[in-house]
Amino acid sequence: MGDTMNHIERIVASMTNAPVDRLTTLPLASEVNRRLVGATNREYCEDPKVRAAADIAGWKYFGYEAILGLTSLSIEAEDLGTDVWFPDENTPQTRNPAIKNVEDYETLEVPEDKMFTTMEGRMGQFAIGTRMIKERIGDGMGVAQGNTIVVPLVCGPLLQLTQSTFAEQVFMDMYLHPNEVHKALKVTTETATKHIAAQAANGADTCVMDYLWANYSVLGDKEYNEFEGDKYGPVCNKAEEDNGILFGIHSCADLPNMDVQVKKWKPVYFSYCHYPNMVGSLTEAEVILNGYGDDTIMMGGLNPQMWVRATPEQMREATIDMLESVSAALVTKGLNSRFSICSGCEVPPALSTNMANIQMMVDTVKNEGPKIMEKAGLPKP
Numbered sequence: 001m002g003d004t005m006n007h008i009e010r011i012v013a014s015m016t017n018a019p020v021d022r023l024t025t026l027p028l029a030s031e032v033n034r035r036l037v038g039a040t041n042r043e044y045c046e047d048p049k050v051r052a053a054a055d056i057a058g059w060k061y062f063g064y065e066a067i068l069g070l071t072s073l074s075i076e077a078e079d080l081g082t083d084v085w086f087p088d089e090n091t092p093q094t095r096n097p098a099i100k101n102v103e104d105y106e107t108l109e110v111p112e113d114k115m116f117t118t119m120e121g122r123m124g125q126f127a128i129g130t131r132m133i134k135e136r137i138g139d140g141m142g143v144a145q146g147n148t149i150v151v152p153l154v155c156g157p158l159l160q161l162t163q164s165t166f167a168e169q170v171f172m173d174m175y176l177h178p179n180e181v182h183k184a185l186k187v188t189t190e191t192a193t194k195h196i197a198a199q200a201a202n203g204a205d206t207c208v209m210d211y212l213w214a215n216y217s218v219l220g221d222k223e224y225n226e227f228e229g230d231k232y233g234p235v236c237n238k239a240e241e242d243n244g245i246l247f248g249i250h251s252c253a254d255l256p257n258m259d260v261q262v263k264k265w266k267p268v269y270f271s272y273c274h275y276p277n278m279v280g281s282l283t284e285a286e287v288i289l290n291g292y293g294d295d296t297i298m299m300g301g302l303n304p305q306m307w308v309r310a311t312p313e314q315m316r317e318a319t320i321d322m323l324e325s326v327s328a329a330l331v332t333k334g335l336n337s338r339f340s341i342c343s344g345c346e347v348p349p350a351l352s353t354n355m356a357n358i359q360m361m362v363d364t365v366k367n368e369g370p371k372i373m374e375k376a377g378l379p380k381p
């Protein structure tokens with residue numbers, strides 16, 4: 001059985017909860033795609049031309065739904081003054097943080113405009129890469145066969161801050177120096193909104209916001225809401241709407257605060273990770289049955305370690321398990337298509353990642369998904 005809808009038709013149907021030929025699928029592959037074009041990870045992260053070529057190659061080769069953009073979580077932090085090290089074959093890492101003491105929260109500044117728009121800034125390079133992808137694949141929101149949407153990742157205000165120093169330091173300073181932390185968060189919030197605007201201006205169809213610290217194993221409601229949830233997050237979310245793009249979230253937190261991020265904020269899609277060994281981590285079916293898919297496409301996730309450790313046959317079985325449990329839960333909730341078969345976080349850029357597992361997930365959704373959905377009682381388009 002082959003696809004009867006194209007990517008855009010399927011994505012739009014899923015947004016409106018209309019019946020689909022099969023569920024959408026998006027293994028969060030980005031840096032790993034460099035291997036398809038013979039580039040190093042350093043080249044992928046530093047050169048927008050390499051990123052564009054690799055991301056288009058991955059999308060075409062594996063046949064998944066959309067093009068995710070991600071060159072590590074260090075982009076905003078580097079433009080805010082953190083020194084970042086680019087290993088040849090691993091994700092860029094913080095070497096010398098911008099914030100070393102309390103005073104540095106107060107002197108943090110929004111990067112100059114050129115950092116968002118030119119090759120001088122990481123955010124600028126990232127936005128230029130988005131434009132290169134769009135120029136090559138055409139207008140993603142058209143319905144031409146084969147087109148799709150481009151989805152660059154933007155770090156939320158609190159994540160930018162923890163990337164600009166150390167997470168433990170920020171959490172401690174929330175108690176010891178809240179005023180200084182708030183001052184820095186105003187800067188990272190404006191940085192996020194300007195980054196969103198730059199991505200939108202270069203053709204991004206949506207920015208996926210990473211609000212990693214909306215995580216019950218780290219912060220309670222009171223702390224999260226004070227330092228992101230009440231003020232800063234909503235400003236970023238609105239920036240997506242103001243720039244005319246779709247608003248989405250990725251959080252691979254172990255216990256994501258979905259009541260704020262999904263039920264209150266109502267993103268178009270929410271990408272999360274299920275951790276089988278973590279008490280309280282919701283399964284894919286529980287996420288749907290608890291109502292999180294009522295207004296949002298929930299993008300549920302196999303454990304990222306599976307990309308390295310699982311055999312393709314184990315990947316096939318895990319994908320079938322997810323398709324079966326999700327299809328049954330959708331039927332129970334009277335939903336048609338508000339779930340996407342994804343990885344819980346980025347497919348590891350490591351050389352040990354088995355690329356055959358990416359292919360297996362996508363092929364299983366395409367080849368076995370329609371039968372599983374029909375058996376569960378989901379309607380056809």
Ligand SMILES: [Zn+2]
Binds near residue numbers: 250252344345346
């Ligand atoms: Zn993640």
